[in-house]
Amino acid sequence: MLNPAPAISLGNTLSLILAFALVAAPHTEHLPLWLSALAGAMCLWRAYLARMRLALPARWLLMLVVIASAAAIYLQYRTLFGRDAGVALLVLMISLKLMETRTQRDGMVLAFISYFLVLTNFFYTQSILTALYLLGCVWLITAAMIGLQHTHEPARYRAQWRLQLRTSAVMLAQSVPLMVVFFFLFPRVQGPLWGMPSDAFAGVTGLSDNMSPGTINKLVFSEEVALRAEFSGKVPPPNKLYWRGPVLLDFDGKTWTAPPRPFLNRIDLQRRADPAYYRVTIEPHNRRWLFALDIPGLLPPRTSITADHLLMSQTPVTSRMRYDISSYLDYGIGADSNELTLRRALQLPRGFNPQTLELGQQLRAQHADNDAIVTAALALLREQKFTYTVEPPLLGRHSVDEFLFNTRAGFCEHFSSAFVVLMRAAGVPARVVTGYLGGEYNALGNYLIVRQSDAHAWTEVWMEKRGWVRVDPTNAISPARADGGLAAALPESALLSRSVFSSRNPLLHRWAMTWDSLANSWNQTVLGYNLETQRALLYRAGFDGDTLRTLAAMLIGATILVTLLLALATLRQRRRSREPVLAAYQTFCEKMAKVGIARGDAEGPQDFATRIAVTRPELAHATDAITRLYVSLRYQEEEENNNKNKYLQQLQQHIKALPA
Amino acid sequence: MTKIEQVAQQVGAIILGKQQQIRLALACLIARGHLLIEDVPGVGKTTLAHALAASLGLNFHRIQFTSDLLPADVLGVAVYNSDRSKFEFHPGPIFSQVVLADEINRATPKSQSALLEAMEEHQVTIEGETRRLPDPFFVIATQNPSHQIGTFPLPESQLDRFLMRIELGYPGPEAERALLRGENRRDLLERIQPCMQPAELLVLQREAQQVHASDALLDYVQALINHTRRSADYVSGLSPRAGLALAQAARAWALLDARKHVVPEDVQAVLPGVVGHRLSPTGAAREITATSADIAARLIASVAIP
Secondary structure: OOOOOOEOOHHHHHHHHHHHHHHHHHHHHOOOHHHHHHHHHHHHHHHHHHHHOOOOOOHHHHHHHHHHHHHHHHHHHOOOOHHHHHHHHHHHHHHHHHOOOOEHHHHHHHHHHHHHHHHHHHHOOOOHHHHHHHHHHHHHHHHHHHHOOOOOOOOOHHHHHHHHHHHHHHHHHHHHHHHHHHHHHOOOOOOOOOOOOHHHHOOOOOOOOEEOOOHHHHHOOOOOEEEEEEEOOOOOOHHHOEEEEEEEOEEOOOOEEOOOOOEOOOOOEEEOOOOEEEEEEEOOOOOOEEOEEOOEOOOOOOEEEEOOOOEEEOOOOOOOEEEEEEEOOOEEEOOOOOHHHHHHOOOOOOOOOHHHHHHHHHHHHHOOOHHHHHHHHHHHHHHOOOEEOOOOOOOOOOHHHHHHHHHOEEOHHHHHHHHHHHHHHOOOOEEEEEEEEOOEEEOOOOEEEEEHHHEEEEEEEEEOOOEEEEEOHHHHHOOHHHHHHHHHHOOOOOOOOHHHHHOOOHHHHHHHHHHHHHHHHHHHHHHOOOHHHHHHHHHHOOOOOOHHHHHHHHHHHHHHHHHHHHHHHHHHOOOOOOOHHHHHHHHHHHHHHHOOOOOOOOOOHHHHHHHHHHHOHHHHHHHHHHHHHHHHHHHOOOHHHOOHHHHHHHHHHHHHHOOO | OOHHHHHHHHHHHHOOOOHHHHHHHHHHHHOOOEEEEEOOOOOOHHHHHHHHHHHHOOOEEEEEOOOOOOHHHHHEEEEEEOOOOEEEEEEOOOOOOEEEEEOHHHOOHHHHHHHHHHHHHOEEEEOOEEEEOOOOOEEEEEEOOOOOOOOOOOOHHHHOOEEEEEOOOOOOHHHHHHHHHOOOHHHHHHOOOOOOOHHHHHHHHHHHHHOEOOHHHHHHHHHHHHHHHHOOOEOOOOOHHHHHHHHHHHHHHHHHOOOOEOOHHHHHHHHHHHHOOOOOEOHHHHHHOOOHHHHHHHHHHHOOOO
């Protein structure tokens, strides 16, 4: 080879390793431990080799490692595609690429795949913190890439690094206008190719369509946001904030399940008060149901409602979704429920919970109508000193019996489950409703945050003429749950999660609310900017019709414009002289440029003054004084100029006196 | 009106509409440099030289360079005087304060170099004897554009000896009309009265050397020189002698303006005269920079004043 490729220097190697390690760091959370360890070891090994100036490992050895670890990834994920396996493979390949990074060119390749790795982090989270962190990573990668332009070892590493970081920051700052342009104008295409990998929502937490003891209990520990709601009027009182989720009709003795239900053509709703209007932003949960307060009135577009009054989307919610909706908080529903539904709401599995069945029959015998039975049952729960706890004792085969007659400690799912079984035993149609109760009001952003920890289960019983009536047995035992949320209902010692904890410390609480408000704005504006908002924006700007073509044209136009402006700004940017005389004269020239007389680079001060006098005679006098002072300060002999400071002051005053 | 301005005015009354060239010629003289006037025949090259010499009160000789001119015709010759039985030196036309070397590029290089050596050294050596030339000593050479037939173009090394080269060019329409209407130039020349003494010229030459060129100004001169050395527009950059010439000429120009310091405009004013014959543009640049003024304008435009 005539021109051997320049070898990569130690400083550049280390900065590339650092950049890669920082970009890959967030992935360790979900990568298998062995892979994180392998990648870390590769980084350290490569740094060691570079430091000691040792040769890199042989190619066949790397080949072996590649094959072995790719096989290990396949064994781990059972595929090489999709989000998790893909990211794992990418991290593996980059860390091995480190081991064959010899030349500047290899370094460039490494920098570019590191940029790509930055992108993959957004598959997992798109929060503000992530964005900021990755922005920092991009800064570092760019700085490392700038370093690759220098093939020699710098004399002083620290100065070199500082320079690289500064250049990188300047470059990133210059790209901000382009970034903004691309954010608004880059075509938002919706489709499988452009969306998230299909396995991206495998592990999301949230309510499911079945419930067994412990299901909701588990959610209580999660402070993840389920939804945020913005009310157009006053936020309803906490005990009205029942966010309706899956309705569980069928019970097999252990697990409650929600059967598929037909959709309603119209809502059989008796309205008793004006509806509440609000806007919900729901976090992706990979299910079709949407949450609304009991009971939704006007439905958002492309949604429907089931016979159990559950709001359903047409497709699973795999990205953050926003809808406007209204709900009647005082209502009557299902008075005309058909025989089939009611019979189903009375069914109990055979051979379970004999004691409860007996109790139910007793209640039926003692009381004439369903109303009285419900009241009596609730009174029973209240009297018998049940405990509300997130750590309930384990239950056996006759779970309801054990709960009602022995352990008497449980969480909302135990109460609702037991209550419905009891009601059904007494011949009252009943069903379990899951969802969320309450939410935390954020005064800063004027919205309600509903978290997974607000998950709740309650019941509905059917009464003649009144239809399905909500009965929350948890309320009978712990009235504080509905009014003050979970934190109020639990003893002080049961500190659950940060959100519950922070709600007890005013300062932390304030901070948490501020942060969530910020996150909400980020979600609504940045992440919520999609195909529809983009189209609406274009429409408002007066563009209609072929959106894609308009966007492409605008994008190209805006890019050219921004680039040109930046180039112009760079060309015009002249470093302000440190010398006061020159600096003053530069100010003068800038002022003149503003009135339309720009001094040419090669135009002498006297020629310039003459030109000003010709074009703007009214400025001639001032210009003449300024030019004379400037020339004498700059070109006269020092001896002639023993009043240098005085002249300088005069010059500055003259220039200041000029109309800006 | 200073005396030098009177000179400028008097010469300007004969060479009509060429104030800039006249001032350049005067600056060249004050900077102790020699002047080369290049133009087609008949635009008043000789008249200018004549008028300058007469106005300054300097004695004047004209040498018409031809292809059969010998060095002795320029320098002088030692002739045997049989009465005194020894050789007597007959000084040539070079022994005068202003020498007009007309059509210098018609002579052979041998004769050209005889003159050019005298210009550089301010002395001539004949028959082993060195003779000083008068002071002030000022050569005004004229030449026809080198594309005309029968010329021996001066080599670059010899062009460098001339502080300035100016081009007179055709007169403007008004000057032309005045010329046609006016008196015979030759009659005018004969009536010229000297405006100053040679000693006064020497004082001016000394004063010119004392004109202050500040650091900022020298920065500009260096920037100009460096640009010609780095740029691909020129076959070769300006020599240190050229840089020196530029500074000297700018000083003289400032003195003509009655200033004790040089400003960038002075440098720009003398630039066509100083660099026109020293820089040869390359390639594409050659097409668009035909004259000294073009070369200078291009150079000025490509270097910012620091």
